[in-house]
Amino acid sequence: MNDQRGIPCVMMRGGTSRGPFFLAQDLPEDPELRDEILIAAMGAGHPLQIDGIGGGNAVTSKVAIVSRSTRPGVDVDYLFAQVSVAKRVVDTSPNCGNMLSAVGPFAIEAGLIPVSDPVTLVRIYNVNTRSMVEAEVQTPGGMVTYGGTAKIDGVPGTAAPVMLTFLDASAQAQDTMFPTGQTVDRIGGIEATCINAAMPMMVLRAADMGVTGHETAAELNANADLLARLEEMRREAGRRMGLGDVSEKVVPKPVLIAPPAGEGDLAVRYFMPATCHPTLATTGAIGLATASTVSGTLVAQLIGLRTPPSVVVFEHPMGRMDVGMRQRGDRTVASLLRTARRLFEGRILVPAATGTERKPRTGTPIEKETPVSA
Numbered sequence: 001m002n003d004q005r006g007i008p009c010v011m012m013r014g015g016t017s018r019g020p021f022f023l024a025q026d027l028p029e030d031p032e033l034r035d036e037i038l039i040a041a042m043g044a045g046h047p048l049q050i051d052g053i054g055g056g057n058a059v060t061s062k063v064a065i066v067s068r069s070t071r072p073g074v075d076v077d078y079l080f081a082q083v084s085v086a087k088r089v090v091d092t093s094p095n096c097g098n099m100l101s102a103v104g105p106f107a108i109e110a111g112l113i114p115v116s117d118p119v120t121l122v123r124i125y126n127v128n129t130r131s132m133v134e135a136e137v138q139t140p141g142g143m144v145t146y147g148g149t150a151k152i153d154g155v156p157g158t159a160a161p162v163m164l165t166f167l168d169a170s171a172q173a174q175d176t177m178f179p180t181g182q183t184v185d186r187i188g189g190i191e192a193t194c195i196n197a198a199m200p201m202m203v204l205r206a207a208d209m210g211v212t213g214h215e216t217a218a219e220l221n222a223n224a225d226l227l228a229r230l231e232e233m234r235r236e237a238g239r240r241m242g243l244g245d246v247s248e249k250v251v252p253k254p255v256l257i258a259p260p261a262g263e264g265d266l267a268v269r270y271f272m273p274a275t276c277h278p279t280l281a282t283t284g285a286i287g288l289a290t291a292s293t294v295s296g297t298l299v300a301q302l303i304g305l306r307t308p309p310s311v312v313v314f315e316h317p318m319g320r321m322d323v324g325m326r327q328r329g330d331r332t333v334a335s336l337l338r339t340a341r342r343l344f345e346g347r348i349l350v351p352a353a354t355g356t357e358r359k360p361r362t363g364t365p366i367e368k369e370t371p372v373s374a
Helices: 033-042 104-110 215-219 224-240 280-290 299-301
Strands: 004-014 015-023 062-068 074-082 121-124 131-139 160-168 185-187 188-199 199-205 253-258 268-272 310-316 321-328 329-336 340-351
Touching: 004 033, 004 074, 015 033, 033 062, 033 074, 062 104, 074 104, 104 121, 104 340, 121 268, 160 199, 160 340, 185 224, 188 224, 188 280, 188 299, 199 280, 199 299, 224 253, 253 280, 253 299, 268 280, 268 299, 268 321, 280 299, 280 310, 280 321, 299 321
Parallel strands: 015 062, 074 121, 199 253, 268 310
Antiparallel strands: 004 015, 004 340, 062 074, 121 131, 131 160, 160 329, 185 188, 188 199, 253 268, 310 321, 321 329
8 A cells, every 4th residue: 555645736936935836625624734744745844855845945945825715806815834944843924925926827727717818817815914916927828928038036047027916015913014013113122123014024224233234145144143133032023013922933034124235225134034035035025115115114214215106126135126116096005026937747745644634625715824913
């Protein structure tokens, strides 16, 4: 008797991240049983994830779970799971905007939504943050195309553009952009902006932490004293933001900001949270751009208050990321360009007994996850 079983999945690159995409109907409904499968699939608990398909890095240890939505005005539901590399832990607290850029292409090719010519608009509900995002996917002739001339820093070559528009940047579990009630707090004697816009973050001036904010990711990852201090402050920020004990969660994310080194508006070093991101998380960029529109935040103090329509250019370790802010009716929305590619498709093999105490769901939409503040 075969002691392994296969689960259908598609490996995709989304922005500067990569991971398997699953249909919700192919995974157990129970979160604990589902997470058992994700841990086994990715090989969590080993620094190289040698017994799974994870890449030994937080940006290559991500999972997307997608289903057709029954919510009014929504095409698909998307649940993001950050699988730890070194620990056997799965965190569904945050969204991932990079993986999000591949949700539209995946959903179209999975037959979850009808396709248009030459562009298909996919309305995506992020279950993690209970927020809406629109993705414009290139579908000339009614087929998803991945080749094109769009280029994003951190990914080699060019590809077809995927335009993402975040409609509810501040719609997080706390239902407020500043959960502490202030635009600037003092944590460990250091000024910080604790903001919950697309991603819960603790934003700090790099200079206040004894660095320039222009270091490479490797240089910051080698700074053990900095990492330890950031983690201590992050846990306190999480408590103040109503997230409880965040020692086993990946939010809030620590972010260091500094004056630009080049022609951008702001230098950013974004942590995941234990290591520096090789580029910049899409949701992090959305949150920082949103902070630039609010008087008093550390971002607005550094680059000046921005009024939509405007574009904020962030410098990250491997290049830049541009975020456009504009008004749509009575709300401010944020947009940026990403790319995606389908890498392989088939079945991921896991030990036969993994996550089998209950039967898989039968095509129902993804249920709401428990908010991180619960």
